Each structure stands twice: as structure tokens, then as C-alpha cells.
Amino acid sequence: MARRPIFQEVSDTQPAPQPPSGGMIDAAPKGDRRGIRIWLIVLYVMLVAMIMLGGATRLTDAGLSITEWKPVTGAIPPLDQAAWEAEFQKYQQIPQFREVNPDMDLAGFKAIYYWEWAHRLLGRLIGLVWAAGFLFFLATRRIPTGWTGRLLLPGLLGAVQGAIGWWMVSSGLTGTLTSVASYRLAIHLGLAFAILGLIVWYVLQLSRSEAALMRARRAGEPKLFGMATGLMHLAFLQILVGALVAGLDAGRMYTGWPTMGGEWFPAAAFDMTPIWHNFFENPALVQFIHRMLGYLLAIYGLVVFLKSRRSPHPVTRGAFSAMIVMMVIQVGLGIMNVILASPLHAALTHQLGAVVLFSLIIRARHNARYPYETSVRGTIR
Structure with missing residues (x-):
């Protein structure tokens, strides 16, 4: 084989070397x-x-x-x-x-x-x-x-x-x-x-594509995601208790706020026997639990929101902001519903609020795990 000069030109007919392909991230969707x-x-x-x-x-x-x-x-x-x-x-x-x-x-x-x-x-x-x-x-x-x-x-x-x-x-x-x-x-x-x-x-x-999700997950915020997961579970529990309230017509039995018919804790809360029946069948206790869970959900939601303010990702912060705004609205709808003794229009509005809030919590949770990439030019979608 003849030796090639150092400065010999490379022919245009020679194919340029190609990088290896076939990686999972680079594969076509x-x-x-x-x-x-x-x-x-x-x-x-x-x-x-x-x-x-x-x-x-x-x-x-x-x-x-x-x-x-x-x-x-x-x-x-x-x-x-x-x-x-x-x-x-x-x-x-x-x-x-x-x-x-x-x-x-x-x-x-x-x-x-x-x-x-x-x-x-x-x-x-x-x-x-x-x-x-x-x-x-x-x-x-x-x-x-x-x-x-x-x-x-x-x-x-x-x-x-x-x-x-x-x-x-x-x-x-x-x-x-x-x-x-x-x-x-x-x-x-x-x-x-x-x-x-x-x-x-x-x-x-x-x-988003699987490749984009894989990249986003590496920038995820595990602590915020975990807190949002807890918030989602707490909201789901509140929805279940709300169903018990609806099933017992408990929202129409104890009106007024912040007290329940003038009582801070209903005297009839444990009238049933055995005692565990009260947690599912006693309108007084069921509505009291629904109210207390609402307060707890609002407080924890505020804690999660404040945590989200430290996120470096603008879209994630925006998702949690939308969540906390809806949570405030939902609390107001709940108070209005109980004051009005749960008429059809107020009860359905409160239920729709639960749907919107639950969806926004899941959206915020998703953004905590898969944040959108950001650069000096803004958010990459």
C-alpha cells in the first residue's frame, strides 16, 4: 500500500464518517x-x-x-x-x-x-x-x-x-x-x-415526547413532587368524605359558618352505636370531618405552594399558582354551599370546583416531576 502524503486532499467521493445511531433518545417517535x-x-x-x-x-x-x-x-x-x-x-x-x-x-x-x-x-x-x-x-x-x-x-x-x-x-x-x-x-x-x-x-x-420527558425528569424536583403527591391524596380523601356528605344530605342539616348550627362541635356527633357507624352514617360527624379536612387541605396546599416558589422553573411555579388560586375559590364555594343549605346550583358548582382543583393538583405534580426546560430565551416546550 502506497504511503499517503501528509497534505493530500481527501476525495469528495469518500463518505464522511457517521456517528452511531439507534439510541433510544434519538430514535424517531x-x-x-x-x-x-x-x-x-x-x-x-x-x-x-x-x-x-x-x-x-x-x-x-x-x-x-x-x-x-x-x-x-x-x-x-x-x-x-x-x-x-x-x-x-x-x-x-x-x-x-x-x-x-x-x-x-x-x-x-x-x-x-x-x-x-x-x-x-x-x-x-x-x-x-x-x-x-x-x-x-x-x-x-x-x-x-x-x-x-x-x-x-x-x-x-x-x-x-x-x-x-x-x-x-x-x-x-x-x-x-x-x-x-x-x-x-x-x-x-x-x-x-x-x-x-x-x-x-x-x-x-x-x-411531550418520551425523549423530552426523560430529559425533564433529570431536572425534576423530588421533594416538591412528594409534597404534591401527598396533597393529591389528601384532596382525594376530601372528595370521598364529600361524597358521604352528599349521600347523607349532611350539607342541608347543619348550616352556618364557622359554627355548625351554633355549635363548634356538634353534640350529636357520636349518637350512633357502634361508634364506628358515626364516621360513615352520622350527618353531624361526617360534615364536621369534611369541614376539618377542608381546613387541613387548604393549609397544606399553602405549604406546598410556598415550597413551589423556590422552583427554578417558571412553568412549575405557574402550575402551583393556578392550583392555590383554585383552592381558595373552592374553600369559598364550600362555605357558600353550607350557608345556603346546599341548593342544587351551589352544590354542583362546589363539585365542579373539586374536579378543577383535583386536575390542577395533578398538573402541578406532573410539572414538579417533569419540569419544562428553560434557557436564556425562555421556556422550551
């Missing part, structure tokens, strides 16, 4: 992240509507108007007079009619029937939207790597939610209860919020 994100946002909006409609159904005492569970044929309401009469006769056999609505006529029955029918119909539509979207993305191989199981989970939980919904309704069809069991209502609402929170987290995860 796989899956339709944007399409799946839009689908999940649609499901989120439908779930919020479902939660609100469920609240209206409970507050109007309409949840027991449909006494049978027919997942398919139940989507069609009564279409003629005979069918309406048959449904009304079934309702007349349960304790709620005999003890609460003995003077109700067919027109009054139709009014509460349509609340429950709409609630169940929306649940069916949510299931169809989830199934259609999941099967489409699965069949067209648009699901990103590692996301198939994650996207399957909301659908499975939704199926469980339907069964829990009937389990809840069945508690008021026999025996002595004139409404659904409050603890079953709390489980039903709690699972709805769990599904909602899962979808919020997925939407946030899909808003």
Missing part, C-alpha cells in the same frame, strides 16, 4: 401521541359531565328511579304510556316511594327518571368512545410503545365502575334505606375521580 391525546381529552370532558350529572341525580333523589340494570336495552327509555306505567309501578315497590314520595304522580316520576336515565346513557357513551378509540389505535398500530396496557386500564376501570354503580343503586331498592348507601356512593365517586386523574396524567405525559 412512535405512535400517534397527538391523536391519542385528543381522544383522552374528549373522554375527560365526558367524565366531567358524568360526574356533574351524577351529582345532580343524587341531589334530586333520582338515583333510584330505575330499579333494574339493563346495560343494553336500558338505553331506550319508555316509549308509550303503558311502558311508563310499568316503570312507575316498579318504583312504587321500593322504600323511597313509600316513605319519601307517596304522593308522586307519573309526571313527577318522569322528571326524576330522566335524570337517572341520562346519567346511565352518558356512562354507556363513555364506554363506547373509549372502546372505539382504543380498538382504532390498536388496529392501526398507532399506540406508542409501552402504552397499550396503560390505555386499556381506564376501560377496565370503567367496566368496574358500571358494576359498582348498580351495587350502589341496589342498596336503596330493598330494606330500610330511602336513598343509596352513602359509603357505596363514596366508592362510586372515588373511582370516577381515580379514572379522571389517570386520564389527566396520561394527557400530560402525551403532551
Whole structure:
């Protein structure tokens, strides 16, 4: 082989050396992240509507108007007079009619029937939207790597939610209860919020590429993330207790603020035996716990917010600022609701506030773990 001169020109025909490729971070993104994100946002909006409609159904005492569970044929309401009469006769056999609505006529029955029918119909539509979207993305191989199981989970939980919904309704069809069991209502609402929170987290995860998330996690703030996680759990517990309040109509029994009917601690808080029944079935104690948890949540939320002010990431600080503003609003809505003795419009506004606050807590928590990169030119999105 001939020796090459030191200053020999390199021919243009020689290929330039290429850096190794194929690394996970540099790989092209796989899956339709944007399409799946839009689908999940649609499901989120439908779930919020479902939660609100469920609240209206409970507050109007309409949840027991449909006494049978027919997942398919139940989507069609009564279409003629005979069918309406048959449904009304079934309702007349349960304790709620005999003890609460003995003077109700067919027109009054139709009014509460349509609340429950709409609630169940929306649940069916949510299931169809989830199934259609999941099967489409699965069949067209648009699901990103590692996301198939994650996207399957909301659908499975939704199926469980339907069964829990009937389990809840069945508690008021026999025996002595004139409404659904409050603890079953709390489980039903709690699972709805769990599904909602899962979808919020997925939407946030899909808003950036896997490579961007991996880089962001290295700049995450573990302490702030842990505190936000605790705040999320505390908010979820408050939502469960709020469901007990709604199930017992406790918000309409003790009005006034800051006292409860003139008492700082209700004298009837432990009237039931055995004593543990009071924590689930005594309106006085349940409402007192809901108030105290509200104060605790607000105080801890303020602590987490102050911690977030030390974050070097502007978007993270903004997320926690939005969270604390909504928390103040929600406290005000709660006080207004109890002073007004929980009318339908105030109760539903308070419930919507819980949805917004819970979503904002999850968003702030996500930003604590995956902060947006910043440079001298601003935030990199």
C-alpha cells in the first residue's frame, strides 16, 4: 500500500464518517401521541359531565328511579304510556316511594327518571368512545410503545365502575334505606375521580415526547413532587368524605359558618352505636370531618405552594399558582354551599370546583416531576 502524503486532499467521493445511531433518545417517535391525546381529552370532558350529572341525580333523589340494570336495552327509555306505567309501578315497590314520595304522580316520576336515565346513557357513551378509540389505535398500530396496557386500564376501570354503580343503586331498592348507601356512593365517586386523574396524567405525559420527558425528569424536583403527591391524596380523601356528605344530605342539616348550627362541635356527633357507624352514617360527624379536612387541605396546599416558589422553573411555579388560586375559590364555594343549605346550583358548582382543583393538583405534580426546560430565551416546550 502506497504511503499517503501528509497534505493530500481527501476525495469528495469518500463518505464522511457517521456517528452511531439507534439510541433510544434519538430514535424517531412512535405512535400517534397527538391523536391519542385528543381522544383522552374528549373522554375527560365526558367524565366531567358524568360526574356533574351524577351529582345532580343524587341531589334530586333520582338515583333510584330505575330499579333494574339493563346495560343494553336500558338505553331506550319508555316509549308509550303503558311502558311508563310499568316503570312507575316498579318504583312504587321500593322504600323511597313509600316513605319519601307517596304522593308522586307519573309526571313527577318522569322528571326524576330522566335524570337517572341520562346519567346511565352518558356512562354507556363513555364506554363506547373509549372502546372505539382504543380498538382504532390498536388496529392501526398507532399506540406508542409501552402504552397499550396503560390505555386499556381506564376501560377496565370503567367496566368496574358500571358494576359498582348498580351495587350502589341496589342498596336503596330493598330494606330500610330511602336513598343509596352513602359509603357505596363514596366508592362510586372515588373511582370516577381515580379514572379522571389517570386520564389527566396520561394527557400530560402525551403532551411531550418520551425523549423530552426523560430529559425533564433529570431536572425534576423530588421533594416538591412528594409534597404534591401527598396533597393529591389528601384532596382525594376530601372528595370521598364529600361524597358521604352528599349521600347523607349532611350539607342541608347543619348550616352556618364557622359554627355548625351554633355549635363548634356538634353534640350529636357520636349518637350512633357502634361508634364506628358515626364516621360513615352520622350527618353531624361526617360534615364536621369534611369541614376539618377542608381546613387541613387548604393549609397544606399553602405549604406546598410556598415550597413551589423556590422552583427554578417558571412553568412549575405557574402550575402551583393556578392550583392555590383554585383552592381558595373552592374553600369559598364550600362555605357558600353550607350557608345556603346546599341548593342544587351551589352544590354542583362546589363539585365542579373539586374536579378543577383535583386536575390542577395533578398538573402541578406532573410539572414538579417533569419540569419544562428553560434557557436564556425562555421556556422550551
